[in-house]
Amino acid sequence: MPVFQAQDPAYxxxxxxxxxxxxxxxxxxxxxxxxxxxxxxxxxPYRADLTQQHGFLHAGITSAIADSAGGYAxxxxxxxxxxxxxxxxxxxxxxxAAGERFLAIGEVLKPGRxxxxxxxxxxxxxxxxxxxxxxxxxxxxxxxxxxxx
Amino acid sequence: MPVFQAQDPAYxxxxxxxxxxxxxxxxxxxxxxxxxxxxxxxxxPYRADLTQQHGFLHAGITSAIADSAGGYAxxxxxxxxxxxxxxxxxxxxxxxAAGERFLAIGEVLKPGRxxxxxxxxxxxxxxxxxxxxxxxxxxxxxxxxxxxx
Amino acid sequence: MPVFQAQDPAYxxxxxxxxxxxxxxxxxxxxxxxxxxxxxxxxxPYRADLTQQHGFLHAGITSAIADSAGGYAxxxxxxxxxxxxxxxxxxxxxxxAAGERFLAIGEVLKPGRxxxxxxxxxxxxxxxxxxxxxxxxxxxxxxxxxxxx
Amino acid sequence: MPVFQAQDPAYxxxxxxxxxxxxxxxxxxxxxxxxxxxxxxxxxPYRADLTQQHGFLHAGITSAIADSAGGYAxxxxxxxxxxxxxxxxxxxxxxxAAGERFLAIGEVLKPGRxxxxxxxxxxxxxxxxxxxxxxxxxxxxxxxxxxxx
Numbered sequence: 370m371p372v373f374q375a376q377d378p379a380y381x382x383x384x385x386x387x388x389x390x391x392x393x394x395x396x397x398x399x400x401x402x403x404x405x406x407x408x409x410x411x412x413x414p415y416r417a418d419l420t421q422q423h424g425f426l427h428a429g430i431t432s433a434i435a436d437s438a439g440g441y442a443x444x445x446x447x448x449x450x451x452x453x454x455x456x457x458x459x460x461x462x463x464x465x466a467a468g469e470r471f472l473a474i475g476e477v478l479k480p481g482r483x484x485x486x487x488x489x490x491x492x493x494x495x496x497x498x499x500x501x502x503x504x505x506x507x508x509x510x511x512x513x514x515x516x517x518x
Numbered sequence: 519m520p521v522f523q524a525q526d527p528a529y530x531x532x533x534x535x536x537x538x539x540x541x542x543x544x545x546x547x548x549x550x551x552x553x554x555x556x557x558x559x560x561x562x563p564y565r566a567d568l569t570q571q572h573g574f575l576h577a578g579i580t581s582a583i584a585d586s587a588g589g590y591a592x593x594x595x596x597x598x599x600x601x602x603x604x605x606x607x608x609x610x611x612x613x614x615a616a617g618e619r620f621l622a623i624g625e626v627l628k629p630g631r632x633x634x635x636x637x638x639x640x641x642x643x644x645x646x647x648x649x650x651x652x653x654x655x656x657x658x659x660x661x662x663x664x665x666x667x
Numbered sequence: 668m669p670v671f672q673a674q675d676p677a678y679x680x681x682x683x684x685x686x687x688x689x690x691x692x693x694x695x696x697x698x699x700x701x702x703x704x705x706x707x708x709x710x711x712p713y714r715a716d717l718t719q720q721h722g723f724l725h726a727g728i729t730s731a732i733a734d735s736a737g738g739y740a741x742x743x744x745x746x747x748x749x750x751x752x753x754x755x756x757x758x759x760x761x762x763x764a765a766g767e768r769f770l771a772i773g774e775v776l777k778p779g780r781x782x783x784x785x786x787x788x789x790x791x792x793x794x795x796x797x798x799x800x801x802x803x804x805x806x807x808x809x810x811x812x813x814x815x816x
Numbered sequence: 817m818p819v820f821q822a823q824d825p826a827y828x829x830x831x832x833x834x835x836x837x838x839x840x841x842x843x844x845x846x847x848x849x850x851x852x853x854x855x856x857x858x859x860x861p862y863r864a865d866l867t868q869q870h871g872f873l874h875a876g877i878t879s880a881i882a883d884s885a886g887g888y889a890x891x892x893x894x895x896x897x898x899x900x901x902x903x904x905x906x907x908x909x910x911x912x913a914a915g916e917r918f919l920a921i922g923e924v925l926k927p928g929r930x931x932x933x934x935x936x937x938x939x940x941x942x943x944x945x946x947x948x949x950x951x952x953x954x955x956x957x958x959x960x961x962x963x964x965x
Binding site: 688691732750752758 | 834835837838840841842843864865866867868869870874875876877879880881883884899901902904905906907908909943964965
């Protein structure tokens with residue numbers, strides 16, 4: 370993975386404050402596990418009220434934490450005073466989303482002034498066992514001079 | 519759009535029972551609005567606890583109703599005694615997900631014995647105004663001889 | 668499908684001249700079959716030197732004509748003096764790409780000042796029979812004030 | 817990246833013979849640069865007759881070598897007597913496809929009995945400089961008991 374430098378020294382505060390405004394994250398019980406330049410991780414404990422028909426985490430929730438992880442990975446590299454929008458993402462659900470908890474990892478593959486491309490991965494974790502349950506790729510848009518709040 | 523015949527006369531009951539097992543749908547307040555062979559629609563009223571950082575519906579929730587709509591559109595054409603899995607989907611978020619309510623439409627583009635391809639669309643609706651907020655494409659897998667429950 | 672108005676009255680000339688600069692299109696024998704605001708079609712006769720291992724049209728060539736059809740569908744709506752770039756696309760290969768000839772259809776789903784979203788479809792045609800061999804979705808970027816040549 | 821074992825000891829011959837049947841690869845001048853279990857690389861020298869309108873490699877050709885690299889990465893892990901089909905792929909074009917030559921890398925992310933998920937990357941290479949020009953994700957289908965030829 371490439372190593373990135375944040376151009377805004379206050380990137381972590383900016384990411385954490387924006388994450389706190391995503392009401393969905395609180396609703397489902399997700400929290401930021403890592404905020405680094407170009408890499409953000411979100412943790413979500415399993416809950417029986419977030420499932421699809423077989424009791425696994427619903428693909429929409431898997432996507433929610435993956436999308437937010439990638440979005441904030443990109444946003445960590447954006448300039449102060451900007452906002453982030455997801456243009457699109459693609460996700461493969463590679464295994465049933467089973468686990469005591471889930472970890473979504475968003476990593477910037479290609480930063481850019483207007484567009485930013487991220488890799489997404491979601492792990493299902495039970496004890497010491499980690500299984501990749503989803504992998505994806507995402508395109509973000511940087512709205513310059515449009516503060517996030 | 520092509521017109522499809524369901525091979526299982528009990529397709530609608532099968533879809534409705536499986537949808538009822540998706541605990542996430544009840545958690546977010548989504549309901550089935552249409553179940554037809556090869557086409558399923560899911561309605562979701564806006565809720566302030568399901569948003570991203572700007573107060574719009576979170577892309578994960580947009581994806582959740584789109585994925586379920588497409589999944590059940592495919593499942594409506596599958597044989598009795600089968601299950602449906604989402605292999606992958608891709609979604610473009612074409613406008614801020616604003617609206618009093620949202621309607622996710624899943625339509626089968628290409629049925630198949632093992633794989634099924636669907637088109638996804640999510641509308642934001644306020645009064646008489648409907649705006650497309652997301653469009654996507656999805657690949658489903660039919661697990662034959664594996665009942666859904 | 669929505670009906671679009673081109674903002675540049677010379678859109679058709681602009682599309683045809685840019686298409687003529689795509690040397691790949693001549694190399695594989697593709698030609699423009701339709702240029703309308705927000706919709707472009709490209710036709711390609713089958714050739715035995717463009718195949719994958721089973722003698723069907725290679726997915727890369729299916730993608731090439733789909734990508735160009737979508738790209739020029741978007742470009743037809745862009746302003747004079749602009750260029751078009753493909754940000755990304757996703758394509759499902761829904762049937763073996765068999766046929767005497769192929770028709771790629773690009774249609775704008777969502778125009779925008781910077782980004783434009785298109786739907787892609789490729790048909791395999793033999794006599795009167797048309798089969799959808801691929802469906803896709805594409806994101807384009809409009810480079811304003813950057814002429815195409 | 818995970819390390820894989822091929823179940824068919826003749827995997828390399830099987831991949832090379834199938835690649836040789838892809839007439840498109842010879843037409844564009846592509847060759848196999850690496851065949852390993854779960855990883856295949858394809859090299860393509862730049863040619864002025866394979867471009868888009870600005871003289872860069874056309875996205876369809878970038879996709880062609882990426883799709884074949886991923887397809888054969890998956891196929892290397894499939895059993896003897898099977899065939900490979902691409903279900904779908906998604907590709908982001910992250911930089912103009914400039915270079916003296918291009919290297920497409922296909923890597924298996926998740927093998928499976930029926931479906932296999934791969935990561936795709938294409939580099940543009942000039943002298944010692946390597947630039948990622950495309951990244952993608954692909955879903956393959958294994959046709960068991962259906963020899964490739």
